Amino acid sequence: MTKTPSTHPKGQSGLRTLWVWLAPLAVILILNQFIGDQMDPYFYTILMYAGINIILAVSLNLVNGFTGQFSMGHAGFMSVGGYLAAFITTHVVSANPEIMNNPVQGNLLLFGTLLLGGTGAAIAGYIVGLPSLRLKGDYLAIVTLGFGEIIRVIILNVDAIGGARGMPNIPSLTSFGWVYSLVIVTTFAVWRLVNSAHGRAFLSVREDEIAAESMGVNTTKTKVRAFVIGAFFAGVAGGLFAHYLRYLNPATFDFNRSFEIIIMVVLGGMGSVTGSIVAAVLLTVLKEALRPLQELTRLDFRMVIYSLMLIILMLTKPNGLFGTREISDFLPEGLRKKITGSNKPKEGAA
Amino acid sequence: MKSIFQVSRNSKMSRKNQWIAVALAMSMTAISGCKKSANTVNGISQNNNSAAGDVIKLGEVGSMTGSEATFGTSTHQGILLAVKIINAAGGVKGKQFSVTSLDDQGKPEEAATAVTKLINQNNVSAILGEVASSRSLAMAPIAQQNKVLMITPSSTNPKVTEQGDHIFRVCFIDPFQGTVMAKFATETLKLKKVAILRDVKNDYSVGLANYFKETFVKAGGTIVVDQSYSAGDIDFKSQLTAIRAKAPEAIFVPGYYTEVGLIGRQARELGLKVPLMGGDGWDSPKLKEIGGAAMDGSYFSNHYSEEDKSPVVQDFISKYKADYGVVPDGLAAMGYDAVVILADAMKRAPTLNTEDVRKALLATRDFPGVTGKININDKRDAVKSAVVLKVENGVFKYQTTVNP
Numbered sequence: 001m002t003k004t005p006s007t008h009p010k011g012q013s014g015l016r017t018l019w020v021w022l023a024p025l026a027v028i029l030i031l032n033q034f035i036g037d038q039m040d041p042y043f044y045t046i047l048m049y050a051g052i053n054i055i056l057a058v059s060l061n062l063v064n065g066f067t068g069q070f071s072m073g074h075a076g077f078m079s080v081g082g083y084l085a086a087f088i089t090t091h092v093v094s095a096n097p098e099i100m101n102n103p104v105q106g107n108l109l110l111f112g113t114l115l116l117g118g119t120g121a122a123i124a125g126y127i128v129g130l131p132s133l134r135l136k137g138d139y140l141a142i143v144t145l146g147f148g149e150i151i152r153v154i155i156l157n158v159d160a161i162g163g164a165r166g167m168p169n170i171p172s173l174t175s176f177g178w179v180y181s182l183v184i185v186t187t188f189a190v191w192r193l194v195n196s197a198h199g200r201a202f203l204s205v206r207e208d209e210i211a212a213e214s215m216g217v218n219t220t221k222t223k224v225r226a227f228v229i230g231a232f233f234a235g236v237a238g239g240l241f242a243h244y245l246r247y248l249n250p251a252t253f254d255f256n257r258s259f260e261i262i263i264m265v266v267l268g269g270m271g272s273v274t275g276s277i278v279a280a281v282l283l284t285v286l287k288e289a290l291r292p293l294q295e296l297t298r299l300d301f302r303m304v305i306y307s308l309m310l311i312i313l314m315l316t317k318p319n320g321l322f323g324t325r326e327i328s329d330f331l332p333e334g335l336r337k338k339i340t341g342s343n344k345p346k347e348g349a350a
Numbered sequence: 351m352k353s354i355f356q357v358s359r360n361s362k363m364s365r366k367n368q369w370i371a372v373a374l375a376m377s378m379t380a381i382s383g384c385k386k387s388a389n390t391v392n393g394i395s396q397n398n399n400s401a402a403g404d405v406i407k408l409g410e411v412g413s414m415t416g417s418e419a420t421f422g423t424s425t426h427q428g429i430l431l432a433v434k435i436i437n438a439a440g441g442v443k444g445k446q447f448s449v450t451s452l453d454d455q456g457k458p459e460e461a462a463t464a465v466t467k468l469i470n471q472n473n474v475s476a477i478l479g480e481v482a483s484s485r486s487l488a489m490a491p492i493a494q495q496n497k498v499l500m501i502t503p504s505s506t507n508p509k510v511t512e513q514g515d516h517i518f519r520v521c522f523i524d525p526f527q528g529t530v531m532a533k534f535a536t537e538t539l540k541l542k543k544v545a546i547l548r549d550v551k552n553d554y555s556v557g558l559a560n561y562f563k564e565t566f567v568k569a570g571g572t573i574v575v576d577q578s579y580s581a582g583d584i585d586f587k588s589q590l591t592a593i594r595a596k597a598p599e600a601i602f603v604p605g606y607y608t609e610v611g612l613i614g615r616q617a618r619e620l621g622l623k624v625p626l627m628g629g630d631g632w633d634s635p636k637l638k639e640i641g642g643a644a645m646d647g648s649y650f651s652n653h654y655s656e657e658d659k660s661p662v663v664q665d666f667i668s669k670y671k672a673d674y675g676v677v678p679d680g681l682a683a684m685g686y687d688a689v690v691i692l693a694d695a696m697k698r699a700p701t702l703n704t705e706d707v708r709k710a711l712l713a714t715r716d717f718p719g720v721t722g723k724i725n726i727n728d729k730r731d732a733v734k735s736a737v738v739l740k741v742e743n744g745v746f747k748y749q750t751t752v753n754p
Contacts, residue, residue: 041496042470045463165553166458168487168509241459246491249458249484288463295450302453303415 021188025181032177044176048244050284051179052237055186057264057276059233064262065270065324066194067226068206070141073128074234075257076148077121079250081235083161085117086170086242093171100171110173114182114239121235122228124151129227133220136209148258155250166249174244182240183277186233191273193229202226206271267313269320274327279320405448406441406702408433408689409468411479411489416456421481421681425503426451427674428685429478435669436689442696447689450474458488465489469496475704476501478688481681483507490517497704499711501692503684504653511730516704518711518730520687520719521653524554527629528561528604530651530736530752535600535627536569538738538750539649543574544627545598547589547613549605550578558604558629574598579609586613590620600624606631611640618644625649633680638744645741649749653680654721655737657748666720680721687719691726722751 036044056074063071089109092099099105132143156164193199201222204212209219242248264283268275286309290302313321410429413422433447441447450472454461461480468474469492477493477500480486486505493500494514501518502510508524511517535541544566549555563573574596577589590613593601601617603610603626610632617626626648633652637645656667656677666686670678678686694717695710696702714726722735735753739746 040470042463042467045466049459049463165507165509166484166487168513172491245459245462245488247458247462247484247488249488251456251484252458288467291452291467294453303455 028180035176050281053280054183055237056261057280059230061265061276063230067202071144072258073144073148074261075253076151077231077234078238079253080124081117081121082238082242084120085113085239088113117239118232118235122232125228125231129224133223152250168247170246174240269322271324272322275322406445407474408449409474409477410451411464413456414453418456424681425685428682432686432689436693461485462488486510501688503688520732525557525561527651528558529565532562532565534738541599543598545593545601546576547603548578555604602627604629607634607637614641614644648741651736654683655748683720
């Protein structure tokens, strides 16, 4: 193929490469039949948190990495989705306890509430984003940080969802299949989005807002769009988290949680979906992998080492593990064309 | 074109690097509470590799780092002291206790991961923890699902033990303190007319007030007036004026120390000289700072008092001081009690399998713990005595022990 590099991939390429995404989806659904019973519950827990963190990191990357807006409120959107989904399922299940014995109804319920939770978070994202995304850089960061805290304090004061005592007895509905199917869906959505015409608008806002505006890109609209989509997936991740842990407490969603997700995005590379995935898995596993060290030395410096490793990684790789590159950039030319549907050289690969 | 992108991205990157620095700095401050965990202090052996035959493995989940690290550390030290004493006395059924302690950073999801690890990787026979109800609620369903015993030293939310029949607690639940103070008011202070001033926003306060009222009225007393406020209020004069009009012999104020201190001050300003009464929400040095001399002569209930003359308490305090050099607080005492109650149940159980130990725990009656005589009821909650303290010149003086 001697097609000139296109910065504007054709729309149908998404459908042409769909098999690349559907294949792992099928594998995950098959694995789901075995993994819950066969796997050690401890590793299963780590696996589930890793998946949830991937969804959070990839969706935040859309805002922080691809659109270049520094949001610090991701945990807030996660809590909106989590609480909304958990509130609905808890009430539905307590009214009809037989749902828990019927896997079809249970999964349908989870699907519906995840969608509602995500939508709720997206609406919150719209409300937060519309006025604040006219701000830039540091100011935006502070505003989103503030909104994240406002959401948390509101939850603290609502008695119907437990307030400061938290919300126990959430039905256990999240499974390996759900988490990793949604990892694929999130990754697919973000990947296709940033490689679409809208995605070009996101990138143009990141690179130079004035230039983008002069080319006819409505920058505020573009930023809000990225923000709302990011918030939606954060809400979905919150719903998965709630139905896995089966207990929600507002303290879980403080700004430290937002920072954890930001660290994943920055460590992986701002603007690299692959990087976000790798960093989310790495950091989730690292935290647990350091536990034996704590038992062995009887010293409580697990988090010191964790932070130290972050610092070293950032010093040696200031653009993150992947920069703006993707896994496809490391593949041979022919295979890459098949997967991405275009032979466009990625910026940053050069 | 590409080079332009390169340049512009680099200039952006330096801006982003600032944020990275901020994020890293924040994460460093978040863990700066991190400290050497106390299990090296007294050099207790933590031989996890001993044959399962001669050790009983216990797991502890605590907030050793994070914003509530002081709670976690106190409890941890109490637990280690109990283990050391039990092991020195020959252990249980000839076996030694070994404790694996995991940190949860004060986060519910970390507590859930830690308890999963303890159960599946370390194969512990019982879990000790957590201090806060929010973490215990995340841990309890997992312990229950795996049929592993879990004893929380100090989670007072009634929902914790409702999670299943393997979840126990060694502290009293909140409503009990209302009953204790009502008993103290009628039996010791011989009061007949009491006013209530409750915090309506706080279910802890509402629970205490309701149980106080019920018990006090049953014992023949009269609640002359029942007023309310909301946490965060600063002016209580209208409620106090209404209370003054009814001339009670005492005012029951089951709130937290900040509001209680202000209420005490304003009551004295209005000429109300009667004592105030409350629960463990008063237990803070801040009470004196805020209330000052106005709080003198008031009473509140608590888990334990270092002035308690009983030999169990004094023995615990001297051993704790010898190991850690400080006077133990209530959390350390409850961490200690969690272990000794488990050891006691294991000694009484015919075998060490979980079901036998669980039944033995349920049969715990009149156990002499540091925090009182402990009975476990069929809801797996501890029914035990509370101490009543009197505020004298800003110091909390032990008055009496009230049995349930």
